[in-house]
Amino acid sequence: MRTVIRNGYVIAPSNDFEGFADVSIVDGVIEMVGDVEGVSIDEEIDATGLVVAPGFVDIHAHLRDPGFTYKETIETGMRAAVKGGFTAICCMPNTNPTIDNIQTVEYIKSKAANVGICDVYPIGTITKGEKGEELTDMMSLKEAGCVAFSDDGRPVMNAEVLRKALIYAEDLNVPLTLHEEDLNISGDGVVNEGKIAFELGLKGIPNVSESSIIARDVEIAKSTNTHLHICHVSTKESIDVLKKAKMDSGRITFEVTPHHLSLTDEEIKDYNTFAKVNPPLRSKEDVKAVHGAFSLGLVDAIATDHAPHDEDSKRCTIQNAAFGISGFETAFAVVNTYLVETGVVSLADAIALMTVKPARIFHLDTGTLNEGSSANIVLIDKNREWVVDRNKFVSKGKNTPYHDKKLKGAIVKTFYKGMIVYSEEV
Known part of the structure; x- marks a missing residue:
């Protein structure tokens, strides 16, 4: 199973990479960051306008x-x-x-x-x-x-x-x-x-x-x-x-x-x-x-x-x-x-x-987009402005001083081992 995240701006601090690139995921593991061409692709995810990060x-x-x-x-x-x-x-x-x-x-x-x-x-x-x-x-x-x-x-x-x-x-x-x-x-x-x-x-x-x-x-x-x-x-x-x-x-x-x-x-x-x-x-x-x-x-x-x-x-x-x-x-x-x-x-x-x-x-084997690492990835809209509403928190804890404050930068999708475990409501 190969999933490719296309058209995103990739920021991968572990190998000092920053730029437009594809991210290829095979069976929950990062296959490569770069131009993915000439291979069979089971699913494509369009990340146009988004930042792709660990x-x-x-x-x-x-x-x-x-x-x-x-x-x-x-x-x-x-x-x-x-x-x-x-x-x-x-x-x-x-x-x-x-x-x-x-x-x-x-x-x-x-x-x-x-x-x-x-x-x-x-x-x-x-x-x-x-x-x-x-x-x-x-x-x-x-x-x-x-x-x-x-x-x-x-x-x-x-x-x-x-x-x-x-x-x-x-x-x-x-x-x-x-x-x-x-x-x-x-x-x-x-x-x-x-x-x-x-x-x-x-x-x-x-x-x-x-x-x-x-x-x-x-x-x-x-x-x-x-x-x-x-x-x-x-x-x-x-x-x-x-x-x-x-x-x-x-x-x-x-x-x-x-x-x-x-x-x-x-x-x-x-x-x-x-x-x-x-x-x-x-x-x-x-x-x-x-x-x-x-x-x-x-x-x-x-x-x-x-x-x-x-x-x-x-x-x-x-x-x-x-x-x-x-x-x-x-x-x-x-x-x-x-x-x-x-x-x-x-x-x-x-x-x-x-x-x-x-x-x-903490010596944890995570936080990277390195080849062979688990496909733990976040897609970010860094320009999206939104107003915090504590009532929409998933956490049981609604205790935030940011309620009603306007912030910039929204999480669009979160992947864990290649699975989408969070996707924003549109």
Whole structure:
């Protein structure tokens, strides 16, 4: 069975290819990118006016399953992901039970395989129950299928526990991916510390809560000569720390999220709980610093931190509302609107940061259009403008600060192993 995607503008960052070309798929595998002539073709798909790129890879997402299926299930999360162009997602371990045991890993893998529309890679906890005390059996969890380790949602406050975890992770050749927050500083803060928080009478979370722990953990990683990945970086001070760290060592990587590169704490005016996220939306100066990190080539990946919640978790006081933004279905459009259209990065660089670059950080064999790779592909209309309607989200989590905002860039089709697993409604 040969399917050929014709007339599209192909962007394949893994082999530095960009231009008009055909993409030939045989039995779910990419046969070639180029001019397909003189062979039998079973199906042609016209991609005129569209960008053809590898399916996106998200190394930071929450599927809420097991334990919180009223917020999201593995199936609804996967369907939201492919609608957003993602064909590989790494799910964080703050479920119930947490991903600190083989049975939970097997449960996630089995449910994902039954849905079968994208790859799902579990991330195991660094410590048992994410309590920050006793390390998990990383070797067994890796053998079961975990591709990284994190206590996401919780920092590893005990520096010696983190040091030991880094050493073990290095032996296993898997990354630690860290939520960086000094809980003693952030305390019961709910939004960014600054003018808006003061005006609303809300307890703020200062920038130093993030940057100080990043500085600590960078030093620990240097002392052990291990790879450390930093989640959802949001502050100017953190960027400064990471810029120096990357000059000193090539073993520090970090991600930023679509919401931290596009929105500020102005969104929390009127006590907007849909804009409550951790780390919080920061100041205009911080967003400018994140943009500057792209210009300097410092950013290693864009990750969604997809964090779906039920209505009751958000339709309450901002002090009691859950942290998190549902991000799969708006991710590319936000990146295209706020980074590509404004000239911060090229479209090719943006796609690289959402495909092959995050895949390499976690050693995943995906995110490319290389010959012989799985035909995980997304077709994009980069010029399509649309207005976000949270009520049309596939995710159970309708919690988005982009509702009623106009974005540019739409996902037209998503292929997984050569199958069309999402096609826009026309």
